[in-house]
Amino acid sequence: MENQISLDTNLSTNNTNSEKTVLKGLTLDELKAYFAKSGEPRFRGEQVFNWMYNHLVTDFFEMANLPKVLRTKLKDNCEIMTLEYVESEISSINGTKKYIFETKAKNKIESVIIPEEDRTTLCLSTQVGCPLDCKFCATGLMGYKINLTAGEIYDQYVIAAKDHGKDNITNIVFMGMGEPLLNYNATVNALEIFAQELTTGISKKKITVSTAGIAPKIKELADKNLNVKLALSLHSCFDDIRSKIMPINDKYPLKQNIDAVKYYARKTRTRITFEYIMLNGINDRDEDIEALWKLCKEFPCKINVIPFNSLKHMNPSGLSAELTPTPLERINEFVQQLRDKNITVMIRNTQGEDIAAACGQLAIKYNY
């Protein structure tokens, strides 16, 4: 879905019956254009941008440096928030906190705060559900409903930051429900807002877009010069296995995606992360270690190894029902063998097994 915001609202009139213009999700340039078109000075756009995205203000009357009359016009004609808080759950195991938010269209989405030793990461959703049907993923079981707007993506941050403390969120990942690069325009707009110095204070190096591998869009994102980090959900170095667990691999096979991430790394001078979910007997064999090593020695990258949370309690069918987690002992051995070959490997948090750990699982109970 393209950005839903129309720039047609005339702030000089009182908007009585038409829908209000949603300002959240407009980039700095779009906000300046909006105010200019409404007969206001362009710098009002910068002021409103700063209030909405940096100070996380949700009421026009708190925008203290705007004239009172303008604040009233904005209240009559525009809206700020796109999401409402529904509920949250905190894991007693590792402090992971899951939020459920509701869009204006009454769809439920999920965001997660993941505390780790050296960072606290907020994981954002970009779609309601997901069309890609990865066999290890709870969101994949849901199917696809609709794309989120840039405002709905950013408002997950707004609500979580207000709840958890803005300074306590150190990293952002676009890795929740949905494939960000299949909602490209909204994702790029949200990234542009995050990347502005006037907003979160989180450096671009700590913002990561995670993709299942939409090769042409990876290159397009590289050319945007946003220079955020990129993670590829790799999960296997073999096309036949990857296609079984990630059907999108049939459309964009490994070679296309590896070429695209190499391009991304070169263009943005960033290190690529490969996400690797450990599936018993499927991608945790010695030949998988060998293939990962061959791939990773070619260019600057690292591997995030993720223990798999079984989906069995969701009664999936087909391959999803057969997948089991690699035992912890084998995960440690797998990681050690890669480290012995000088590959950087991290083992990532399992996200709180007591609170519907797999991505999308909590939201599913609302949507289906």
Ligand code: SF4
């Ligand atoms: S892993 Fe990501 S891309 Fe794959 S189905 Fe789940 S949300 Fe979609």
